Amino acid sequence: MKCLSFGVVFVSLVLVACQASHAQRVPPVVVVPPDELSRDPSLTQPPAFQPSPTASQPQTADFASVPQATPGPTLPGRFSYNSCNVEGMYIAMTFDDGPNAQLTPKLLDMLKERGIKATFFVVGKNVEEYPDIVRRMAAEGHEVANHSWSHPALTKLGAEGFRKQIESTNDAIAKATGKRPVLMRPPYGATSAILNRRLSEQYGLKVILWSVDPLDWKYRNSNRVYSYITQNTQPGSIILTHDIHATTVAAMPATLDSLLAKGYKFATVSELIAMEVPPQLVKKEPSTTTTSVPPPQ
Numbered sequence: 001m002k003c004l005s006f007g008v009v010f011v012s013l014v015l016v017a018c019q020a021s022h023a024q025r026v027p028p029v030v031v032v033p034p035d036e037l038s039r040d041p042s043l044t045q046p047p048a049f050q051p052s053p054t055a056s057q058p059q060t061a062d063f064a065s066v067p068q069a070t071p072g073p074t075l076p077g078r079f080s081y082n083s084c085n086v087e088g089m090y091i092a093m094t095f096d097d098g099p100n101a102q103l104t105p106k107l108l109d110m111l112k113e114r115g116i117k118a119t120f121f122v123v124g125k126n127v128e129e130y131p132d133i134v135r136r137m138a139a140e141g142h143e144v145a146n147h148s149w150s151h152p153a154l155t156k157l158g159a160e161g162f163r164k165q166i167e168s169t170n171d172a173i174a175k176a177t178g179k180r181p182v183l184m185r186p187p188y189g190a191t192s193a194i195l196n197r198r199l200s201e202q203y204g205l206k207v208i209l210w211s212v213d214p215l216d217w218k219y220r221n222s223n224r225v226y227s228y229i230t231q232n233t234q235p236g237s238i239i240l241t242h243d244i245h246a247t248t249v250a251a252m253p254a255t256l257d258s259l260l261a262k263g264y265k266f267a268t269v270s271e272l273i274a275m276e277v278p279p280q281l282v283k284k285e286p287s288t289t290t291t292s293v294p295p296p297q
């Protein structure tokens with residue numbers, strides 16, 4: 001009897017264990033349909049204010065399925081930037097998605113008046129439509145850079161589509177300015193370590209993201225653009241705005257004047273990168289305390 005009870009208990013235990021182990025082997029699979037992630041690109045959330053150093057946030061289904069290269073010492077050089085470590089009060093203003101027939105010339109006037117150099121990440125088809133504005137950007141010392149031909153998420157393109165977006169825009173910029181771009185900003189900041197590496201190795205393009213994002217495409221409010229930028233900019237910042245929005249361009253005189261008054265100096269993104277120093281060389285607080293007691297936990 002005792003033996004039988006023991007047998008029943010043992011069998012029950014084995015059954016429970018089997019169920020548990022079966023449950024572990026076959027977890028519920030949650031499949032996110034790609035459509036859910038490939039919603040209207042204009043509503044795609046760009047990376048948060050503090051993007052990761054490689055900005056490789058999975059933003060799309062395709063992106064998530066791309067095997068990630070391991071960033072670090074195995075990758076020679078640096079392929080992407082959110083900001084730069086610089087000595088001094090240097091920052092880079094960047095304007096995306098243009099040129100715009102009305103707004104960009106106004107913005108160029110504002111920059112010229114203040115002796116400010118900026119970087120324009122232009123859309124290739126707009127360059128084709130307004131080559132004179134792009135020529136003026138370059139003639140006035142601004143950097144003109146690639147922002148794709150028609151603003152798709154690069155992570156969703158096949159190899160041929162990707163190549164066309166990059167090469168046709170490089171060609172349009174070179175035709176308008178006489179100079180090939182060396183920087184690329186992927187639309188929506190949608191990129192990956194693999195794409196960054198390909199852009200660098202195949203096209204000589206560094207990937208430029210940002211560290212200050214007033215979300216000017218979302219909040220069409222000049223005061224917000226002004227206050228966000230002036231409150232969040234620090235030395236080495238790369239500031240993201242769009243010269244296709246009237247509210248952004250209207251915010252620029254006050255924003256630029258405020259940054260100048262704080263002592264900031266404007267560089268193009270390539271100039272900012274050229275000023276980069278290793279992080280440990282940026283002035284450090286002198287270490288005055290030593291911890292002799294191990295921290296709790």
Ligand code: ZN
Pocket residue numbers: 096097147151187188
């Ligand atoms: Zn854009």
